[in-house]
């Protein structure tokens with residue numbers, strides 16, 4: 001059922017008018033980081049609001065940064081406990097700009113959808129609930145109660161709860177996430193896809209299978225004890241910037257830091273800590289001691305090469321005692337590594353045998369190693385194998401359950417790990433459902449729900465009537481943008497709980513509702529007084545977050561209050577107590593979720609508390625065999641083909657997920673534009689192209705082509721045969737059915753593409 005008024009989807013695909021390219025930066029941080037952070041903060045928030053917010057962010061009694069999930073250094077917080085991108089994320093939310101009903105009246109959905117994502121984000125905070133009637137061209141204000149009745153009636157009219165999908169973005173607090181999943185399961189479905197499906201799902205899957213836990217096994221204090229840090233498929237300088245201070249401290253201790261990434265990112269070369277004079281006026285601290293510019297998706301080969309050198313040439317580095325006591329499968333791995341050919345390793349990784357041997361020797365000397373990774377490993381067809389090769393490498397040296405050692409998948413969204421812990425998952429464990437059912441006296445649905453890709457396919461097939469998103473920008477974050485756009489348009493009703501205008505408000509079902517919510521930075525007054533929420537960071541620390549800024553509008557509701565009102569309108573359940581005092585939600589969490597016992601008392605401790613972790617705390621591997629499992633993986637045969645490249649989608653430095661802060665990416669020397677493609681200079685020559693040429697990027701998958709138009713070629717230090725370009729602009733190239741084996745994560749990091757010069 002398509003709708004007549006629907007605008008053409010894609011944002012303008014035109015060449016950037018003011019693109020400038022300079023040499024990439026040799027360091028991250030420095031005075032520029034301070035200047036950019038303060039400029040963005042004062043421009044958006046004004047001086048007073050900026051000072052108040054920046055002195056409150058990531059403080060023990062303040063609010064949690066709405067950016068990434070890097071933990072706070074509880075024992076040594078600074079007055080300015082934020083990074084440049086944290087300041088931008090705060091400014092983005094606490095902006096004084098307002099997207100009012102008057103602006104919606106002035107701009108039709110068609111007009112708005114032709115604007116860039118940057119422009120949409122700059123329109124500011126939503127102030128009122130808005131409704132787009134069937135066939136209407138403009139959003140109009142709607143009363144909260146009317147909105148809830150519309151949603152409730154539509155949900156009650158469904159033939160089955162599985163005709164509704166409830167998406168969650170990683171910013172949602174634990175309290176909101178817990179009652180949201182309860183609401184959805186009381187409705188009768190597990191259709192709870194989340195942004196984790198598109199990012200670290202492969203990590204969770206790979207680790208659950210091998211070490212019996214989906215969460216990282218290290219705490220921040222472990223970084224003080226490590227003698228070797230491997231940072232693979234991650235760009236901390238942009239995506240987890242406070243991690244640079246942790247790396248700096250380690251480097252100054254003589255810790256070896258190995259960077260594995262197709263791109264030599266400034267944030268792993270050198271850090272100029274803006275909180276130190278030497279960082280402002282000096283050259284800063286060199287970080288990576290070794291950089292391996294692996295080819296896109298060459299990680300399995302590289303990691304096997306490193307392991308091969310260790311088992312063959314550094315037998316003392318193989319922790320036989322740990323392996324005998326705690327693991328299974330070593331013999332098969334050992335055989336496979338010894339039989340693996342160096343030709344295959346070098347050809348697939350793009351790294352010379354001598355360089356692999358050099359790094360393997362460093363790792364072999366390590367007595368306490370941590371491996372950190374992010375999307376660069378998780379969004380490939382063989383993503384689970386990528387991560388299990390890291391687990392193999394750590395198991396070889398016994399790097400689990402001792403200080404300074406372990407696995408560290410670094411989460412990109414502030415509470416994405418917490419949401420999963422609260423039950424936001426389409427494939428909940430039987431234990432969780434039993435505990436939830438016992439606490440709330442019902443039988444939760446046990447059939448798996450749709451993950452993100454399955455939800456899009458179900459919408460596209462007309463099986464979903466209602467799409468509800470708690471935060472996020474689903475359309476721009478999702479793969480195969482045109483396909484996802486038409487999928488959303490198949491729905492009868494789409495509902496977005498949001499703080500700011502984004503593209504998912506413009507590609508809608510027949511009817512659409514926007515519910516504007518409070519942000520992290522804002523005071524949340526409920527019947528029992530000011531409320532706080534709790535979140536869980538990448539390292540399993542649960543802590544409180546309380547905003548103190550005046551809300552952007554008197555017409556906003558908190559996420560827990562929205563869910564409580566939804567339950568009343570749909571289930572006729574009186575959840576007003578949940579909205580009135582979040583302690584009542586936490587009491588329930590304490591009874592349902594292991595590790596959260598006595599939550600209300602423990603969350604009021606300064607710095608919160610650390611969740612137990614069986615692997616970290618006592619080398620307990622909760623696998624079927626109760627042993628950590630070595631796994632054997634073949635080197636993927638990527639078969640890219642003639643005149644084709646592997647493209648990886650990346651973020652710029654002025655971007656957080658799909659929120660665009662500016663058109664600059666100063667660490668990579670990109671200014672005033674986003675439609676660029678990074679290409680090796682020799683490849684440019686070999687393909688008779690030139691830097692600055694305008695090209696279309698075309699992906700090729702199962703005989704189907706997808707096109708992203710008008711990009712400028714930028715000559716860049718990237719392995720031959722590899723390209724890089726920003727998302728969400730290139731998400732249109734990601735085939736919906738191209739997902740990671742087992743984990744189903746979209747393969748946004750390795751797309752087979754060609755580039756076609758376009759006439760200018």
Ligand code: SF4
Pocket residue numbers: 058065066067068069070081082083084085086087089239240241242243
């Ligand atoms: S490192 Fe992440 S959580 Fe910390 S201030 Fe920066 S963006 Fe926010």
